[in-house]
Amino acid sequence: MRMENYISNKQSLELIKTVEEFAKSFFEREGTHGFSHTERVLALCMHIGKEEEADLEVLALAALLHDVARPLESLGKVDDHAKESAKIARKFLTKFDYPKVEKVAHAIEAHRFSRPPEPRTLEAKILSDADKLDAIGAIGIARVFMYSGEHGRDIETSLKHFEEKILKLKDLMYTETAKKMALERHRYVEEFVERIRKEIEGEI
Known part of the structure; x- marks a missing residue:
C-alpha cells in the first residue's frame, strides 16, 4: 500500500514512516498478531477512512501503534495491550509535539470490541472496525x-x-x-x- 495515495502532506508522511519503524521494533516474530496484521489493519483503515472522510493521519498513526504492546501481553507483562499501546503511543508521539496525541491514544484504547472503552470518535470506530475485519x-x-x-x-x-x-x-x-x-x-x-x-x- 502506498501511503502517498491517501496522504499528500510531506511532514505527515515523514512522521508516519518514523512511527512505522518504531512500531516494527516491537515485533520480533510473526503470528496471528504480528506486524503483518498491523499492515493489513493500516490498509483497511486507509480504505475505510477515505470513504468515511476521517482524519487519515490520525488513523494511520493509531493503526501502526494499536498492537505494539501485544507481545508484552502475550508474555504476561501487561494485562491489556490496548491500554499499554496507548501509553506507548502517547509517550512516543509527545516527543514530536504532535497535536493530536489524545485522538490517536483514544483510538488505540478503544479498538478492542470485547473491552471498554467504547470508541467515541470516527477514527476510533474505524480502527475498531478494521481490526475486526481482519x-x-x-x-x-x-x-x-x-x-x-x-x-x-x-x-x-x-x-x-x-x-x-x-x-x-x-x-x-x-x-x-x-x-x-x-x-x-x-x-x-x-x-x-x-x-x-x-x-x-x-x-x-
Missing part, C-alpha cells in the same frame, strides 16, 4: 488456524471459535463502509464452516 474472511480463517497451531488446538475447537466469536463480528461494525465489507467476508466464513463440517462428517 478477523473475518479468508484472512480470518487463516489467522484462526495459525492461532490453533500456535496453541495446540484441534479443528473442532477452532470451529467453536468461529461460531462463538468470528461469525458474530459482522454485527459489531460501526461504519457503513465496514458493514458492507463485513457481509462478504462473513459469507465466506459461513461457507467454509459449512464445508469443513461436512468433510468432518464424511459427507463430501
Whole structure:
C-alpha cells in the first residue's frame, strides 16, 4: 500500500514512516498478531477512512501503534495491550509535539470490541472496525488456524471459535463502509464452516 495515495502532506508522511519503524521494533516474530496484521489493519483503515472522510493521519498513526504492546501481553507483562499501546503511543508521539496525541491514544484504547472503552470518535470506530475485519474472511480463517497451531488446538475447537466469536463480528461494525465489507467476508466464513463440517462428517 502506498501511503502517498491517501496522504499528500510531506511532514505527515515523514512522521508516519518514523512511527512505522518504531512500531516494527516491537515485533520480533510473526503470528496471528504480528506486524503483518498491523499492515493489513493500516490498509483497511486507509480504505475505510477515505470513504468515511476521517482524519487519515490520525488513523494511520493509531493503526501502526494499536498492537505494539501485544507481545508484552502475550508474555504476561501487561494485562491489556490496548491500554499499554496507548501509553506507548502517547509517550512516543509527545516527543514530536504532535497535536493530536489524545485522538490517536483514544483510538488505540478503544479498538478492542470485547473491552471498554467504547470508541467515541470516527477514527476510533474505524480502527475498531478494521481490526475486526481482519478477523473475518479468508484472512480470518487463516489467522484462526495459525492461532490453533500456535496453541495446540484441534479443528473442532477452532470451529467453536468461529461460531462463538468470528461469525458474530459482522454485527459489531460501526461504519457503513465496514458493514458492507463485513457481509462478504462473513459469507465466506459461513461457507467454509459449512464445508469443513461436512468433510468432518464424511459427507463430501
